[in-house]
Amino acid sequence: MKITVENGQEMIISLAGQLDTLTAADFEKEVQKALLDEQKHIVLNGEGLTYISSAGLRLLLTLQKGMKNKGGTLRLRNIRQEIMEIFHITGFSSILTIE
Amino acid sequence: MAETLHIKNEISQLTHLDEFLLQSTGSLDLNPGIRMNLKLAIEEAVVNVILYAYPGETDKDIFIHLEHSEKEVCIVITDYGIAFDPTDGEKPDILLPLEKRPVGGLGTFLIKQLMTKVSYCRTGNKNVLTMIKKIH
Numbered sequence: 659m660k661i662t663v664e665n666g667q668e669m670i671i672s673l674a675g676q677l678d679t680l681t682a683a684d685f686e687k688e689v690q691k692a693l694l695d696e697q698k699h700i701v702l703n704g705e706g707l708t709y710i711s712s713a714g715l716r717l718l719l720t721l722q723k724g725m726k727n728k729g730g731t732l733r734l735r736n737i738r739q740e741i742m743e744i745f746h747i748t749g750f751s752s753i754l755t756i757e
Numbered sequence: 758m759a760e761t762l763h764i765k766n767e768i769s770q771l772t773h774l775d776e777f778l779l780q781s782t783g784s785l786d787l788n789p790g791i792r793m794n795l796k797l798a799i800e801e802a803v804v805n806v807i808l809y810a811y812p813g814e815t816d817k818d819i820f821i822h823l824e825h826s827e828k829e830v831c832i833v834i835t836d837y838g839i840a841f842d843p844t845d846g847e848k849p850d851i852l853l854p855l856e857k858r859p860v861g862g863l864g865t866f867l868i869k870q871l872m873t874k875v876s877y878c879r880t881g882n883k884n885v886l887t888m889i890k891k892i893h
Contacts, residue, residue, distance in 0.1 A: 676775075678771065678800055679768060679771055679800060679804050680768065680769070680771050680772065708789070708793070709793050709796065709797070711797055711800050711801060711804075711864075711867075712801055712861070712863040712864040712867060713804075715863055716860050716861050716863075719858060719860050720860055722855060723855060723856075723858075723860075726855065726856075739790070740789055740790040740793045743790060744797070744867070747851075747867065747870045747871070748849075748851055748863055748866070748867070749851025749852060749853075749858075752852075753854065753855040753858060
């Protein structure tokens with residue numbers, strides 16, 4: 659999986675490839691960094707994200723909770739249909755902000 | 758058409774899943790959603806076995822058997838670890854608001870939601886998890 663982070667007025671984290679049990683460790687580092695950062699607004703670009711397992715869902719929930727706790731926002735963009743299906747099944751579509 | 762993948766109880770062995778799935782279902786015209794669902798069910802089930810079936814032990818066996826017809830894919834995961842029925846978990850409340858949602862606990866729930874039929878049996882010292890997905 660490829661993770662790209664762009665810092666500007668908002669932090670844009672782009673994920674490409676598969677977010678599974680193996681690659682979750684890399685994404686977890688970015689999640690921890692983002693939560694410690696002063697940045698209050700994060701956009702997660704899922705244009706290239708083709709797969710997510712429960713390990714990835716766990717991190718999205720951690721990021722969403724952490725951002726809310728520090729008075730910030732997390733928005734997800736360009737989420738593919740097959741990933742959206744997983745968000746619907748797990749109820750994540752109602753607790754994440756998906757544009 | 759049937760194939761079996763033999764792996765050991767280490768997380769790094771998950772790298773074999775993609776190639777196995779491609780090899781064993783390559784002749785089927787699966788849409789990306791179904792392909793993803795199959796991988797997801799296998800990953801979640803195998804991760805549970807790797808993390809919990811053989812506490813403190815390494816170099817232990819896990820077998821992933823996949824066979825299919827034109828209509829369905831059947832995946833059987835076998836291990837020789839402690840008895841665990843993944844079909845017997847509590848269903849998470851997916852309607853809870855963000856503040857109350859626990860982090861984790863979605864793996865076995867996803868398996869049951871994404872597969873058409875899931876069954877478990879303990880045979881001797883074996884855990885056998887069978888997952889069937891209708892594809893057409």
